Amino acid sequence: MTKHTSHEIDIVKSDTTKIDAVDFDNLTFGRTFTDHMFICDFENGEWQTPRIMPYQPMTMDPSARVFHYGQAVFEGMKAYKDDDGKVWLFRPIDNFNRINKSAARLAMPEFPEDYFMKGLTTLLQMDSAWVKPGKGNSLYIRPFIIATDPAISASPSNNYRFMIICAPAKAYYTGKIRVLIAEEYSRSANGGVGFAKAAGNYAAQFYPTSLAQEKGFQQVIWTDADTHERLEEAGTMNVFFRINDTLITAPLSDRILDGVTRRSIIQLAEDNGIEVQVRPITVTEIKEASKNGSLKEIFGAGTAVVISPISAFEHAEELFELPNIENSYADTLKDKMLSIQHNMAEDKHGWRYMV
């Protein structure tokens, strides 16, 4: 196993474990947390000694800047256990790089790579019983950074807290989802923070998403704020369109999150001889393709769901149903991803990382 000395982390182990009270077959996503958490505070211009301690509430001043100005960024990643009981991460350096890209855009200090990797792996080693084996089972990992300065002036904080908390996640089959294409609301602006996993990007989507849900659509596919013509991404997923046998996904920009799953799907598709086009794709194009029968599939791609097939979309009050097809790219690519993540298939790009 990869060696990780942990003498630089102050560790307080929990005397007890909550794991026996957890029903791993009936988990609500993101409500149950493991026994420990990782904390590292930024004070006096530097990251202090990291700590791992029992998962517990923390004390914050009501004036802490995160409450007032949303100076907060996060990541979402997963750990998987193989049949030998080994725990794996998937491209963790990509998440590390992205949290620092997000942090920089929000005027927050970058977190050091060795603290991140050592904190993450030590925490996972301590809570490894919470990672259940089996394709689809996983431990969802949430690194995040919040501004803790007790002062409400509208300027960057001096103090920050980096944390990692972990929640076991059960693979559950949600079925195909129906999506609404945004015509009025939008997720991000040119020159804005859409490419960052900035906390405020998510709250901004709750209300328009709830309107979509009232109409029977689980998610919104965001379009550009300017013309609402270019298809961008969903709330927590990048989006792929299959027209005939070509997979198309929007190019990255400062409005779109650079998803680790998106990047991996593009590579896996190419590895499997599927043509991928990374280019602007418009609402008009997919409506026409749907009408002439060339639109075969749409699916979302993100860490939480891996791949989420879409059965229908609505735009301008018009509903478009996707066909039921055999050999769907969504199914094939999801299976390939899961197999790599769970150490059940060759990992030719070196994406797996042993804890």
Place this chain on the structure above:
Amino acid sequence: MTKHTSHEIDIVKSDTTKIDAVDFDNLTFGRTFTDHMFICDFENGEWQTPRIMPYQPMTMDPSARVFHYGQAVFEGMKAYKDDDGKVWLFRPIDNFNRINKSAARLAMPEFPEDYFMKGLTTLLQMDSAWVKPGKGNSLYIRPFIIATDPAISASPSNNYRFMIICAPAKAYYTGKIRVLIAEEYSRSANGGVGFAKAAGNYAAQFYPTSLAQEKGFQQVIWTDADTHERLEEAGTMNVFFRINDTLITAPLSDRILDGVTRRSIIQLAEDNGIEVQVRPITVTEIKEASKNGSLKEIFGAGTAVVISPISAFEHAEELFELPNIENSYADTLKDKMLSIQHNMAEDKHGWRYMV
């Protein structure tokens, strides 16, 4: 004095006061808070009994949604004391209405008006010694609502906390400021949350503002994300342009905060025979007006500063200096605002509200 029964608020008075340790002549904005704070929790679908208690840190779960998804909104208002020791608010209902407009956009429950007004006035009565008399002295008031649900699923919280905290603010003369006009970064999108006082809008500005500050500009004037031609507002101020003897300010939209100061300045200008145009105003127009000498003044307007005169702006690496003029609208209007706020002038629109 307006009567406020407080029997519906659970009150715990502080045994001591911190006020004697405060140097009111040397206050850093937003770092010193009064003796008490107001709290009201939303649980089981309703706002619970409000409480006033000694200002103190609070306990939050690391998974509280505000940390992850920026589901948080706030307000900024001020209390003023007149020479008779009476404490006044300025158009508090406008702030009440706005926090609920912000809350609705972020899928948060609206706060009841009687809880807001009673909480605010009771808190100010208890901490009235913290409001210092004299034009320019004030107590800055920060109502805010945060999502407290301990769960990291990306959906609206079930539980919220509404709070009011107060910080004494010393009038300090900052001098005129220099501003940079945004050409690349932007503050908000069509269909986004720019019109709301959503926490995430502020963190998003920190980095571009810090770049402006490195170049010697205190603030950024944001332009539309699409063309960067239309002038919108500054970080915490709406913006007015005086061309010849006409005041111009951008129209409201879903990208711009509907400022109470902006609204009041428009009214006061009209009361004083100054022509006001609420219409789109472009970068090209003010550059030309500056070159031909018709651009007389630019100023920001917001609760914190009342009015902040601007001495120069830069766009496309070109610097434009504003002239020094006598009888500036900024000075006249600021003085009129302060006189009304401090109960030193007739309040013909009924803007003052006695605590």
